[in-house]
Amino acid sequence: MTLAPSPASRGTVLAALGAVRPPLSVVAEAECLAAFETDAYIQVRETPLAAVLPESEAEVIALVRALAPIGVPVVTRGAGTGISGGAIPHADGVLAVLTRLRAIVRIDAAARLAVVEPGVPNAQVSEAARPAGLHFAPDPSSQVVSTIGGNIAENAGGVHCLKYGLTVHNVLGVRLVDGEGELLEIGGEALDAPGYDLLALVTGSEGNLGLITRATLRLLPRPESTQTVLAAFDTVKAGAEAVGAIIGAGLVPAALEMMDRVVIDACERYMALGLPKADALLLVEVDGGREEAGEALGQVEALLAAAGATEVRVAKDDDERAKLWKSRKGAFAALASVLPDYYTMDGTIPRRALPEVLEAVYALGREYGLTIGNVFHAGDGNMHPCIFYDATKPGEFERSEELGGKILELCIDHGGTITGEHGVGLEKLKQMCLQFREGEIAAFHDVKRVFDPAGILNPGKAVPTLKRCAEWGGMHVRAGRVPRPDIPRF
Amino acid sequence: MSDFIAQIAERVREHAARKSPLRIRGGGTKDFLGATGAGEPLDLSSYAGIVAYEPRELVLTVRAGTRISDIERALEAEGQMLPFEPPRFGEAATIGGTVACNLSGPRRPYAGAARDFVLGARIVNGKGEDLSFGGRVIKNVAGYDVSRLMAGAFGTLGVLTELSFKVLPRPAAEATLAFEMDEAAMIEAVNRWAGQPLPLSATAWESGVLRVRLSGAASAVAAARAKLGGADVPEGADYWQSLREQALPFFGGDAPLWRLSVAQTAEPLGLTMPQLVEWGGGQRWLRGEAELGPMRDAAQKARGHATRFRGGERTAGVFHPLAPAIAKIHRRLKEAFDPAGILNPGRMDNF
Numbered sequence: 001m002t003l004a005p006s007p008a009s010r011g012t013v014l015a016a017l018g019a020v021r022p023p024l025s026v027v028a029e030a031e032c033l034a035a036f037e038t039d040a041y042i043q044v045r046e047t048p049l050a051a052v053l054p055e056s057e058a059e060v061i062a063l064v065r066a067l068a069p070i071g072v073p074v075v076t077r078g079a080g081t082g083i084s085g086g087a088i089p090h091a092d093g094v095l096a097v098l099t100r101l102r103a104i105v106r107i108d109a110a111a112r113l114a115v116v117e118p119g120v121p122n123a124q125v126s127e128a129a130r131p132a133g134l135h136f137a138p139d140p141s142s143q144v145v146s147t148i149g150g151n152i153a154e155n156a157g158g159v160h161c162l163k164y165g166l167t168v169h170n171v172l173g174v175r176l177v178d179g180e181g182e183l184l185e186i187g188g189e190a191l192d193a194p195g196y197d198l199l200a201l202v203t204g205s206e207g208n209l210g211l212i213t214r215a216t217l218r219l220l221p222r223p224e225s226t227q228t229v230l231a232a233f234d235t236v237k238a239g240a241e242a243v244g245a246i247i248g249a250g251l252v253p254a255a256l257e258m259m260d261r262v263v264i265d266a267c268e269r270y271m272a273l274g275l276p277k278a279d280a281l282l283l284v285e286v287d288g289g290r291e292e293a294g295e296a297l298g299q300v301e302a303l304l305a306a307a308g309a310t311e312v313r314v315a316k317d318d319d320e321r322a323k324l325w326k327s328r329k330g331a332f333a334a335l336a337s338v339l340p341d342y343y344t345m346d347g348t349i350p351r352r353a354l355p356e357v358l359e360a361v362y363a364l365g366r367e368y369g370l371t372i373g374n375v376f377h378a379g380d381g382n383m384h385p386c387i388f389y390d391a392t393k394p395g396e397f398e399r400s401e402e403l404g405g406k407i408l409e410l411c412i413d414h415g416g417t418i419t420g421e422h423g424v425g426l427e428k429l430k431q432m433c434l435q436f437r438e439g440e441i442a443a444f445h446d447v448k449r450v451f452d453p454a455g456i457l458n459p460g461k462a463v464p465t466l467k468r469c470a471e472w473g474g475m476h477v478r479a480g481r482v483p484r485p486d487i488p489r490f
Numbered sequence: 491m492s493d494f495i496a497q498i499a500e501r502v503r504e505h506a507a508r509k510s511p512l513r514i515r516g517g518g519t520k521d522f523l524g525a526t527g528a529g530e531p532l533d534l535s536s537y538a539g540i541v542a543y544e545p546r547e548l549v550l551t552v553r554a555g556t557r558i559s560d561i562e563r564a565l566e567a568e569g570q571m572l573p574f575e576p577p578r579f580g581e582a583a584t585i586g587g588t589v590a591c592n593l594s595g596p597r598r599p600y601a602g603a604a605r606d607f608v609l610g611a612r613i614v615n616g617k618g619e620d621l622s623f624g625g626r627v628i629k630n631v632a633g634y635d636v637s638r639l640m641a642g643a644f645g646t647l648g649v650l651t652e653l654s655f656k657v658l659p660r661p662a663a664e665a666t667l668a669f670e671m672d673e674a675a676m677i678e679a680v681n682r683w684a685g686q687p688l689p690l691s692a693t694a695w696e697s698g699v700l701r702v703r704l705s706g707a708a709s710a711v712a713a714a715r716a717k718l719g720g721a722d723v724p725e726g727a728d729y730w731q732s733l734r735e736q737a738l739p740f741f742g743g744d745a746p747l748w749r750l751s752v753a754q755t756a757e758p759l760g761l762t763m764p765q766l767v768e769w770g771g772g773q774r775w776l777r778g779e780a781e782l783g784p785m786r787d788a789a790q791k792a793r794g795h796a797t798r799f800r801g802g803e804r805t806a807g808v809f810h811p812l813a814p815a816i817a818k819i820h821r822r823l824k825e826a827f828d829p830a831g832i833l834n835p836g837r838m839d840n841f
């Protein structure tokens with residue numbers, strides 16, 4: 001069990017922070033702290049005792065060393081775009097806001113790597129690398145604001161990870177301040193490091209194992225040519241089958257994105273893009289050398305037609321490509337026009353189960369009387385069902401949350417996972433008890449204790465306590481009779 | 491739980507109670523690698539077979555004792571491959587041992603290492619618990635990434651029993667080109683090319699000759715060939731196969747083999763030993779008796795680390811020493827996963 005630190009008084013915490021030399025930049029006024037009370041999981045809000053905005057790695061170390069001895073929780077925050085509540089403050093703790101650490105230390109074009117501070121927004125790395133013909137491949141839709149520190153902490157994905165991998169595949173090294181205030185240099189410029197793969201553990205650790213103060217990122221050459229196709233289908237099932245056919249043919253598209261009717265209609269209302277009328281739209285992007293991308297495009301067009309596409313649009317130039325992408329990239333903004341409030345899920349399932357799971361998702365929506373729209377990374381089975389609700393109607397949010405939980409259980413039942421890229425945070429603690437057994441949960445706590453023996457880093461997030469799992473009844477009800485035992489969980 | 495895994499778990503618990511070490515073994519083809527460990531053998535080679543393989547999902551799940559050759563045959567039948575091109579070092583090589591050593595072949599810098607393709611791992615930890623981490627889907631961030639942690643842990647944190655991987659289609663075409671150039675020019679060239687959209691899939695340099703492999707769509711390979719020039723190597727496939735298996739003359743004989751994993755752009759090391767450089771400059775093999783100190787210094791200067799890969803003194807100091815803060819984390823991880831210290835103790839020097 002992770003120890004819950006007993007709360008230190010506000011006075012003690014402020015005194016400890018105030019004693020740090022050179023002085024830290026501390027925010028303690030309630031009005032100023034309000035800016036940090038939530039992230040993109042806006043359903044939960046909390047005010048920390050104080051926020052600190054370090055200006056250097058040394059200040060991050062000093063901050064942790066000031067708070068660790070008195071057991072004060074430290075929650076790290078990047079841009080606060082996380083969707084699972086990872087950056088939501090702890091009421092008895094301090095929020096470490098790392099956005100002032102935003103230097104691009106260097107771009108080494110020959111070695112194809114970038115050394116950056118954690119507060120650098122994702123898109124700025126690719127911008128800085130552009131003159132060298134390089135880019136940082138992970139491209140979460142939030143890339144203009146979300147930070148490299150947050151991307152690593154969540155192992156962020158994006159629309160191009162089927163071919164180019166997740167954040168974990170594109171990071172060579174990090175510097176991390178652990179829960180004892182010790183600086184760990186993990187990985188570096190070589191392709192591997194001696195000892196255990198700590199980089200894998202830290203990536204996706206949601207601020208629980210340490211504060212990332214610097215990262216060495218792998219840069220890839222920008223593809224010479226990119227071809228983008230939009231295809232319309234009469235049914236979501238037909239679209240999902242087209243995805244299987246493309247991959248079955250030996251192609252690995254750079255992107256394979258799908259949107260359903262609810263999302264298409266919302267985009268059309270919001271942006272008037274002139275999208276085809278369809279129940280499902282599939283966006284396929286292939287890239288590589290000019291000849292290669294051209295050849296792949298021909299294959300994709302043929303496969304789409306064979307899979308029953310009712311319309312296929314090929315972008316002729318960058319402008320047209322941007323237009324095709326506009327629907328996908330703007331989808332989440334457009335969805336806000338359906339109802340002001342929605343709740344985005346993030347389960348992943350084996351791709352072959354897509355039609356069946358989507359059917360079940362729509363059925364759940366009907367059962368709960370809530371609209372669900374689906375926009376997802378079809379190539380890797382990562383679904384983002386968006387549940388619409390009206391926060392002004394009493395009980396509606398709670399219903400949407402319950403429905404969301406059911407969707408995640410559906411993902412587990414089909415051999416998938418409760419989160420493909422958004423993380424567990426506060427949001428999916430309950431479902432962790434369903435996806436994992438007691439032994440794995442205990443092992444996660446062991447890992448946490450290795451980096452953070454006192455349990456001060458982001459306590460209460462990412463991994464539920466066994467006690468809470470027992471209270472929720474998740475493990476107890478399911479122990480020994482996991483649904484679909486024929487589908488191994490790992 | 492399968493009977494086999496239940497038996498393994500029982501055996502581990504028994505050994506943990508007695509603090510009696512176990513030496514985990516697949517095909518035994520990597521016995522040469524790592525420090526000499528002690529303990530009673532724990533044989534995984536009979537736990538073999540493909541658990542699930544769905545070519546359209548690009549996902550493969552296998553038992554740890556499955557031979558690499560059997561896996562590659564099954565994948566090849568569907569036009570797919572393990573993208574990290576694992577060396578076998580013997581027909582008996584199993585997937586469990588390969589992952590435990592995080593062994594990757596010539597394609598590594600352009601496709602990724604074994605660890606990059608691991609999606610899930612089922613393990614028996616040092617307490618004899620049967621645990622499953624990760625999953626069978628390509629994107630999964632639930633829980634810490636313990637399955638990737640197992641890659642390269644040499645079995646010191648858990649007995650691998652089942653593993654899931656992302657697999658990829660085999661390239662439609664391949665070609666090998668050769669260039670005469672000295673080491674410094676080679677390092678410059680392979681890094682420059684890696685920064686361009688070229689279908690590179692391997693590089694190797696020895697005795698003043700650089701070989702480059704191109705893999706991808708036929709049109710892409712043809713275009714890159716025209717662009718790069720160089721001489722065609724008709725027996726290219728054999729060369730890469732021999733490199734992967736360390737069957738080239740360079741690897742022959744008994745002289746110790748050193749592996750220096752360094753920054754790809756690091757200058758020539760300047761050691762007066764026979765050398766073969768692959769992985770776009772990132773993996774430098776050296777032959778000969780040498781003191782640990784200078785080899786480690788050379789690796790560190792090149793922003794990397796040194797391993798005594800084969801031969802030589804193997805009781806300790808096989809791997810590069812860890813910085814104190816990193817060693818602290820290692821000690822605690824070992825303590826957490828294997829509190830009795832019975833899983834392959836000493837195989838990773840101190841762990």
Ligand SMILES: Cc1cc2nc3c(=O)[nH]c(=O)nc-3n(C[C@H](O)[C@H](O)[C@H](O)COP(=O)(O)OP(=O)(O)OC[C@H]3O[C@@H](n4cnc5c(N)ncnc54)[C@H](O)[C@@H]3O)c2cc1C
Binds near residue numbers: 078079147150207210
């Ligand atoms: C509109 C929108 C679209 C999105 N699209 C995608 C998408 O396509 N793919 C995707 O994967 N995600 C997506 N996200 C989710 C989110 O943007 C990512 O999780 C992102 O990586 C979070 O970065 P951040 O800087 O905002 O981190 P924050 O939200 O500030 O923090 C996220 C977590 O990381 C920790 N953390 C932050 N910085 C550090 C650090 N330096 N060291 C240690 N821990 C740290 C925090 O404690 C917290 O647990 C989207 C979010 C929004 C709002």
